[in-house]
Amino acid sequence: MHNIPLRIPVIDLFAGPGGLAEGFSSFQVAGRNPFRICLSVEKDPYAHSTLLLRNFFRQFSRKQVPDEYYAYLRKEISRDELFGIYQPQADAAKNEAWHAELGSSDFPMEEVDERIKRALDGLEKWVLMGGPPCQAYSTAGRSRNKGIEGYVPEEDGRHFLYREYLRIISRHWPTVFVMENVKGLLSARVNGSKIFDHILDDLRDPRSAIEKTSPAANNSGFKYRIYSFTKPGSFPFDSSKSGFCSADYLIKSEDYGIPQARHRVILFGVREDAGDVFPELLTLQNHVNAGSVLEGLPELRSGLSREADTHKNWEHRLCEMIDQKFIDSISEEHEINVWNSIAIALDRLHISDKHDRGGEFVPFAAGCGYRKDWYLDSRLKGICNHSTKAHMQSDLHRYLFAACFTNVHGRSPTLPDFPEKLWPEHKNAHKSGRSGNFTDRFRVQLPSKPSTTVMSHISKDGHYYIHYDPSQCRSLTVREAARLQTFPDNYFFEGPRTQQYTQVGNAVPPLLALQIASIVNRLLLRI
Numbered sequence: 001m002h003n004i005p006l007r008i009p010v011i012d013l014f015a016g017p018g019g020l021a022e023g024f025s026s027f028q029v030a031g032r033n034p035f036r037i038c039l040s041v042e043k044d045p046y047a048h049s050t051l052l053l054r055n056f057f058r059q060f061s062r063k064q065v066p067d068e069y070y071a072y073l074r075k076e077i078s079r080d081e082l083f084g085i086y087q088p089q090a091d092a093a094k095n096e097a098w099h100a101e102l103g104s105s106d107f108p109m110e111e112v113d114e115r116i117k118r119a120l121d122g123l124e125k126w127v128l129m130g131g132p133p134c135q136a137y138s139t140a141g142r143s144r145n146k147g148i149e150g151y152v153p154e155e156d157g158r159h160f161l162y163r164e165y166l167r168i169i170s171r172h173w174p175t176v177f178v179m180e181n182v183k184g185l186l187s188a189r190v191n192g193s194k195i196f197d198h199i200l201d202d203l204r205d206p207r208s209a210i211e212k213t214s215p216a217a218n219n220s221g222f223k224y225r226i227y228s229f230t231k232p233g234s235f236p237f238d239s240s241k242s243g244f245c246s247a248d249y250l251i252k253s254e255d256y257g258i259p260q261a262r263h264r265v266i267l268f269g270v271r272e273d274a275g276d277v278f279p280e281l282l283t284l285q286n287h288v289n290a291g292s293v294l295e296g297l298p299e300l301r302s303g304l305s306r307e308a309d310t311h312k313n314w315e316h317r318l319c320e321m322i323d324q325k326f327i328d329s330i331s332e333e334h335e336i337n338v339w340n341s342i343a344i345a346l347d348r349l350h351i352s353d354k355h356d357r358g359g360e361f362v363p364f365a366a367g368c369g370y371r372k373d374w375y376l377d378s379r380l381k382g383i384c385n386h387s388t389k390a391h392m393q394s395d396l397h398r399y400l401f402a403a404c405f406t407n408v409h410g411r412s413p414t415l416p417d418f419p420e421k422l423w424p425e426h427k428n429a430h431k432s433g434r435s436g437n438f439t440d441r442f443r444v445q446l447p448s449k450p451s452t453t454v455m456s457h458i459s460k461d462g463h464y465y466i467h468y469d470p471s472q473c474r475s476l477t478v479r480e481a482a483r484l485q486t487f488p489d490n491y492f493f494e495g496p497r498t499q500q501y502t503q504v505g506n507a508v509p510p511l512l513a514l515q516i517a518s519i520v521n522r523l524l525l526r527i
Contacts, residue, residue, distance in 0.1 A: 007036040008524060009120050011174075013102060013130035013165055015040040017050040017493060017503040019485070020129050020180065023513020025058055027521065034521050035127070039119035041112075043101035046495030047503050053492060055093035056083070070379050073492050074361050103164040116172055125527070127520060128174035131181045132161035162199055163209075169269075170206035173222055175527065176520060177269040179203070180508055185265050186246045196246055196265075200226055203269055224269040229516060233278050251512070254450040257285040258509045259293045259370065260484045262453045266516070274527045280519050288370055291447025291468070293483045296367025298383060301352040302399070302474030303390030311356060315349045317393045318473060321400060322346060341404035345470035352472055358387040366489060374511065375483065377490040384492050385478040385500055389462050396473055398422050398442050403470035406444040412466075414439040444468055445476065451484045456505030459498045478504060486511035 012021045024035040040055065042048045057065060072082045083090035098115060100107045120126055162179075169177060188195045202209035207221035227233055231248040253262040268279055303309050304317060321342060355362055363382040368375040391399065401422055405413040415423065416439065424441065444466040445451045451465075458465050462475025476484075478493060478500040486509045493500040 006034075008034055008521075009038045009123050009126040010035050011116060011119060011126065011128050012037060012040040013128070013168065014132055014161075015042040015047070015051055015130055016044075016506045016508075017047045018054050019487070019507035019510050020178070020513045020516075021051075022054065022487070022491065022510035023508070023515075024127070024129070024517040024520075026510065027514055027517035029521065035517060037096060038121075039096055039098060039115060041098045041100050041102060041130075043099070043104075044499075044503075045099065046499040047506075048097060048099040049494035050492070050503055052093055052097040053079070053494060055097045056086070056090055057490075059086075059089035059092055065379075067379075070381070070490075073380060073384050073490070074363075074382065103161055109167070112168070113171055116168065120172070125175045125524065127176055127178065127524075128165075128169065128172075129178040129180075130165065131179055132165055163202075166202050166206055167210055169203070169224075170210045170221060173271065175271055175274065175524065177203075177224075177267075178516060178520065179267045179269070181265045183250060183263045183265060186250065194246075200267075203267065223272045225272055227268040227270060227279050229266055229268055229279070229282050229519065232281060251282070253509055253512055254287050255284055256282050256512060256515060257288055258450070258486060258512050259288040259290050260451045260454055260509065262509065264508070268516075268520075270523065277523055277526050279523045282515055282519070287450055289448050290445050290451040290484060292369035293371075293375070293486075294447070294467075294480055295369045297480065297483075298355040298358060298362050298364045298366075298386060299352045299469070299472055300355055300358045300386070300388050300474065300477070301349070301472060302388050302396065303357050304396075305390040305392050307393075309357075309390060311353055314396075318349060318396055318400060319346055320393075321397055335408075337408045338401070338405050341407050341470065342400060345400060345404055345473075348471040349473075358383075358477060360384060360387065362386050368483070371486075371511070374486070375489055377488065380490050383479055383489060385482065385497075386480075387497060388474050388477055389497075391462070391474070394422075394424075395463070398424075399466050399475075400470050400473050402442045402444050402466055403468055403473065406446065406468060407470065410446070410448070412440070412444040412446065413442070415441060418442075440464075442466060454481050454484050454505050456502045458505050459501035481505070485509050 010021070010024050012018070015021060018040060021037045021040055025033060025037050027033065027035060037055070037058065040051050042051055057069060060066065066086060068077060068082050068085055071077045072079060096119075100112070102112065165179065185199075186196050190198070203224055203226055205223050226244070228244050228248040230251055231244060233243060249265050249267055251264055251266050253260055253264070270277065270279070301311060301314055304314050307313065355364070361382050361384055366376060366383050398418065401418060402413050405417060441463055443452065443464045445468055447468045454465070458476070458481060465476040465481070467474050467476055467480070478497060479489070481501065481504045482491065482493065485504055485507055487504070487507070488510075493503050495503070
């Protein structure tokens with residue numbers, strides 16, 4: 001192995017909005033950043049647009065980020081104006097953020113390989129990271145796919161997108177790689193066998209795996225040892241029997257300072273010619289509750305769908321909860337404390353009047369109860385991506401009840417806890433009764449605990465992400481989801497709001513990536 005370069009090149013495949021890259025690029029030792037994101041590849045146009053803007057941001061040191069960047073976030077200038085003022089930095093960002101679909105015929109292997117070779121610029125010690133699209137592996141994805149007529153899991157191409165990641169390893173031989181995917185990968189099966197076992201075998205010996213389908217592959221190559229970030233390895237290290245079980249590769253983010261119960265598979269591959277070097281492990285940390293990172297944001301109201309959306313009308317619809325006839329019909333079912341909480345919340349509906357439903361930028365002196373140095377940026381002078389969804393009147397009443405119930409009981413209600421008057425008019429709700437998957441249809445995020453997993457499904461349905469403050473009576477905004485994912489407030493998500501939610505839900509928490517970057521850096525220093 002050669003001496004470590006001043007800046008270690010990092011290539012990020014299937015990059016999404018850039019959570020892994022944000023962690024690696026933010027990692028510092030003695031005031032310098034040892035990692036340089038030299039290429040990020042993403043196929044989704046909105047996620048790529050987010051990547052491109054963040055790559056532009058990283059062309060500057062933190063103290064030298066231009067005022068015009070913040071002006072763009074405040075919608076005072078256009079992106080074209082911003083990039084036009086700083087053309088060299090914009091060109092560099094465009095060169096580093098590549099809008100491409102790996103494995104597609106539109107982007108042949110030769111072009112991919114050339115881009116990687118050019119980005120590495122002859123440096124041999126480098127990091128590959130990322131993970132293939134995970135819908136086919138996820139529990140939700142497999143549940144949806146079962147309902148598709150003619151769907152055959154073994155024929156779903158998404159199961160095999162990791163092979164493009166594998167091909168790039170076998171062609172360019174990174175010193176180390178970090179591969180991330182969903183928990184469902186551990187139990188996914190193809191032709192009756194566990195796909196995770198096949199992936200491990202392939203990653204340990206990429207050359208042999210590729211030669212199975214490409215006999216003309218280069219005969220020279222390396223093998224890799226696949227480590228866990230949470231469990232120690234042991235000597236001697238047998239590449240075919242690593243001593244790790246599948247569960248050892250699962251990282252529970254809430255155990256490492258992330259305010260979210262996000263469980264993901266993350267593999268750490270190290271080339272065998274690096275010698276007998278074992279990585280350090282992630283350090284266990286106290287749980288961070290959701291309330292500590294959501295505090296200090298502007299209070300907003302939800303929107304009204306299918307009718308005039310004004311603050312006055314919104315208040316009127318919510319106050320219908322205390323209609324005497326309505327109370328008489330359900331008061332016997334629930335203790336007085338919940339209804340007192342509802343009355344208090346209704347008396348505070350005016351608090352969101354100042355910022356109404358928010359927007360792509362909300363002028364505000366933001367605060368945060370956790371890692372202010374990480375989240376806050378005083379130059380921003382507000383909050384981005386902080387607008388609310390619109391909800392039907394019936395759902396508003398359910399949200400209000402659910403948040404008040406949570407405040408009283410310290411837990412989110414299940415369907416049987418709701419007054420029947422508030423049960424959804426949905427066959428699954430009444431069919432499930434007091435059991436079944438529909439019972440937690442409406443889930444409040446507890447302020448005293450890490451949130452549940454922020455998934456891309458938040459883009460379609462806010463019922464699982466109800467804000468704990470009943471006087472706001474709404475689901476989480478993109479910015480609130482981004483804070484739970486530990487994105488800094490100056491990290492702007494491009495595209496329509498639905499696509500912003502999707503980007504956030506698919507990302508790796510940057511603060512977790514920061515800790516992984518520290519482990520990777522220390523290992524590289526020993527090679």
